[in-house]
Amino acid sequence: MVRPPARPDGRAPGATARQGQPNQRGRTAAGAAAGAAAGAAGAAGATRTPEPTPAPAPPPDPQPSVGSVTNLPLPRFAALRSDEVNLRAGPGTRFPIEWTYQRRELPVEITREFELWRRIRDPEGTEGWVHQSTLMGRRSAIVRGAPSSETALRRRPEADSPPVARLRPGVVVRLRQCELRSAWCEAQAGEYRGYILRSEVWGVSADEEVK
Structure with a gap:
């Protein structure tokens, strides 16, 4: 029997988002308190100006059908090359690391391309950027289910x-x-070789050919 590691998604145990950028508030707690007091004192004789209605958020960019760098189809599946892969918030080393995957051959889905960087989606739906x-x-897939x-990994491609x-x-x-x-x-899977239904794994599309 082949058994999985403790974390099926391959992330480092206990991994959390890293604080890679300075605080954007720009003032201390004491300054904030003083500002609040001054605002309260001046509010007594002030007329409140209605806040403008915020503009609607722009629609998300459509999913491209081919990569802007490779011209290969998007989305498409690939696999992690090593046991330590950093998932970043953006396409470059200046962006903070959000996760570190520790599972070679974990399947991922490439959804975007930018220069030497690829935006990926992992089996749990988490997205971010990794270096190409x-x-x-080489293709892999991860077994799904409760x-x-x-x-079953079967001897022949037949249900029985x-x-x-x-x-x-x-x-x-x-x-x-x-x-x-x-x-x-x-x-x-390890030393075992056989056939498995596409519907029982994540890492291959419904009608895709893999050679």
């Missing part, structure tokens, strides 16, 4: 084929081949 050198094209469930292994949610498998529009993918 931390990604690889915490106590198991997914005997299992060669039973995989717990969070196990990362290497995708060896997915035929176009087939419901099954040939996959490998």
